[in-house]
Amino acid sequence: xxxxxxxxxxxxxxxxxxxxxxxxxxxxxxxxxxxxxxxxxxxxxxxxxxxxxxxxxxxxxxxxxxxxxxxxxxxxxxxxxxxxxxxxxxxxxxxxxxxxxxxxxxxxxxxxxxxxxxxxxxxxxxxxxxxxxxxxxxxxxxxxxxxxxxxxxxxxxxxxxxxxxxxxxxxxxxxxxxxxxxxxxxxxxxxxxxxxxxxxxxxxxxxxxxxxxxxxxxxxxxxxx
Amino acid sequence: xxxxxxxxxxxxxxxxxxxxxxxxxxxxxxxxxxxxxxxxxxxxxxxxxxxxxxxxxxxxxxxxxxxxxxxxxxxxxxxxxxxxxxxxxxxxxxxxxxxxxxxxxxxxxxxxxxxxxxxxxxxxxxxxxxxxxxxxxxxxxxxxxxxxxxxxxxxxxxxxxxxxxxxxxxxxxxxxxxxxxxxxxxxxxxxxxxxxxxxxxxxxxxxxxxxxxxxxxxxxxxxxx
Numbered sequence: 001x002x003x004x005x006x007x008x009x010x011x012x013x014x015x016x017x018x019x020x021x022x023x024x025x026x027x028x029x030x031x032x033x034x035x036x037x038x039x040x041x042x043x044x045x046x047x048x049x050x051x052x053x054x055x056x057x058x059x060x061x062x063x064x065x066x067x068x069x070x071x072x073x074x075x076x077x078x079x080x081x082x083x084x085x086x087x088x089x090x091x092x093x094x095x096x097x098x099x100x101x102x103x104x105x106x107x108x109x110x111x112x113x114x115x116x117x118x119x120x121x122x123x124x125x126x127x128x129x130x131x132x133x134x135x136x137x138x139x140x141x142x143x144x145x146x147x148x149x150x151x152x153x154x155x156x157x158x159x160x161x162x163x164x165x166x167x168x169x170x171x172x173x174x175x176x177x178x179x180x181x182x183x184x185x186x187x188x189x190x191x192x193x194x195x196x197x198x199x200x201x202x203x204x205x206x207x208x209x210x211x212x213x214x215x216x217x218x219x220x221x222x223x224x225x
Numbered sequence: 226x227x228x229x230x231x232x233x234x235x236x237x238x239x240x241x242x243x244x245x246x247x248x249x250x251x252x253x254x255x256x257x258x259x260x261x262x263x264x265x266x267x268x269x270x271x272x273x274x275x276x277x278x279x280x281x282x283x284x285x286x287x288x289x290x291x292x293x294x295x296x297x298x299x300x301x302x303x304x305x306x307x308x309x310x311x312x313x314x315x316x317x318x319x320x321x322x323x324x325x326x327x328x329x330x331x332x333x334x335x336x337x338x339x340x341x342x343x344x345x346x347x348x349x350x351x352x353x354x355x356x357x358x359x360x361x362x363x364x365x366x367x368x369x370x371x372x373x374x375x376x377x378x379x380x381x382x383x384x385x386x387x388x389x390x391x392x393x394x395x396x397x398x399x400x401x402x403x404x405x406x407x408x409x410x411x412x413x414x415x416x417x418x419x420x421x422x423x424x425x426x427x428x429x430x431x432x433x434x435x436x437x438x439x440x441x442x443x444x445x446x447x448x449x450x
C-alpha cells in the first residue's frame with residue numbers, strides 16, 4: 001500500500017507535504033493535478049476531499065487532507081526523523097510557531113500574492129499596504145528566530161519550517177511580477193532585507209529530495225507580466 | 226511545578242485549554258485575567274507572550290501559547306486520555322477536522338460574533354449575510370458528523386471537540402443579543418435547527434469539570450443589549 005500524494009504545482013499547501021515526504025525519505029506516488037483542467041475538482045478527487053482542494057494524501061483505504069493533518073499523519077506513522085520534535089516542549093513550540101504563522105501572517109501574505117498575480121495591487125492599494133506592513137513585521141520575527149538558529153524551532157528541521165517555507169517562496173515569486181512594482185523593494189533583495197531568511201531558504205533548498213518538490217511550472221522562468 | 230493557565234473569561238481559545246486540562250484531570254492553577262483591565266497586556270504577560278494574547282500555559286520554566294499548541298503540549302506530556310487519538314489515522318482525522326474548522330468556519334463565525342457584540346450588524350449587513358451563509362453550511366457539515374457519532378471524530382472526546390465547542394457556544398451567546406435580530410432564527414432554537422449539535426453540546430457540558438470551565442461572566446445572564 002504505497003503512499004499517494006495528489007498535489008498541484010505552486011500550491012504552498014501541497015509543497016509542505018512533498019517536503020515532509022522527502023525529508024522522511026518515504027517512497028510515494030506523485031499525482032500531479034492540473035489546476036487549469038480543474039482536475040482537483042474531478043469526481044474522484046471530490047470523493048476523497050469534498051472541498052476539492054489539494055493536497056490529498058492516501059495510503060491504502062485511508063485518506064487525509066489539510067496540509068497540517070497530512071504532516072501529523074506522516075509523523076505519527078513514520079516517526080523518524082521527527083517533524084514535531086522529540087519532547088512535549090519541542091512539539092508545543094513547533095505547533096506554536098505554525099499557529100502564529102497561520103493566524104497572523106498567512107492570510108495577509110496570500111492577499112499580497114493574489115493581488116500581484118491577479119494584477120489588482122492598484123485597485124486594492126489600501127488592503128495591500130496594510131497586508132505588506134503586517135507581513136513585513138512577521139517576517140522580522142521570523143528573521144530574528146533564524147538569526148540565532150539554523151531552523152525555525154530547535155536545531156533540526158521541523159514541521160514549522162515545512163509550513164512556513166512554501167509561503168515565503170510564493171511571496172518571493174509574486175514579487176517577480178512586474179505588477180509588484182514598489183512592493184518589491186520591501187522584500188527584495190532578500191539577502192539584504194532578510195539575510196537570515198535568505199540563508200535558511202538556501203538551507204531548505206539543499207535538503208535531499210528538495211529538487212523533486214520544486215513547483216514544475218516555476219522552472220519555466222519568472223511568472224508572466 | 227504546577228501547571229498554570231492564564232486565561233480570559235469568554236475567550237474561546239482559552240476555553241479549549243481549560244476543557245483539555247479538565248478532561249485530562251490535571252491539577253492546574255487558574256489565573257483569570259481581566260480583559261477590561263488589560264491584564265493580558267501587562268509586562269509580565271508580554272514577557273511570556275509578546276502578542277499579549279491568551280491562553281498562556283506555563284509549567285515551570287516552559288511557556289506555550291496559541292491554543293492548539295497548548296493542546297498538543299498537554300497531550301504529549303500527559304497522554305491519557307488522548308486528545309489526538311491512539312493511531313496515526315485518528316490523529317490525522319482529528320487534525321483535519323480542526324484545520325477545516327479553522328480554515329473555513331472560524332473567521333466567519335467570529336465576524337458574526339463581533340458584529341453582534343459591537344452592534345454593527347446593520348452597517349456590515351453584506352459581510353454578515355455572507356458569513357452567516359458560510360457558517361450555516363459548515364454547521365451542517367458538523368451536524369452531519371454528529372448525527373452518526375457522539376463526538377466529532379471517533380467514539381471519544383478529542384481535540385476536535387475542544388477546539389470547535391467554544392466557538393459554537395460563543396456564536397450562540399451572540400445570538401442572545403437583541404442586535405442579532407433575524408439572524409437568530411438561522412441558528413436558534415438549536416434543538417430544531419441543528420439537533421445533533423444540540424445533543425453534543427449537552428454531552429460536552431456533562432463532562433467532569435465542565436462547570437469550572439464555563440465563562441464566569443456568562444453566569445450573570447444574557448449579554449446586555
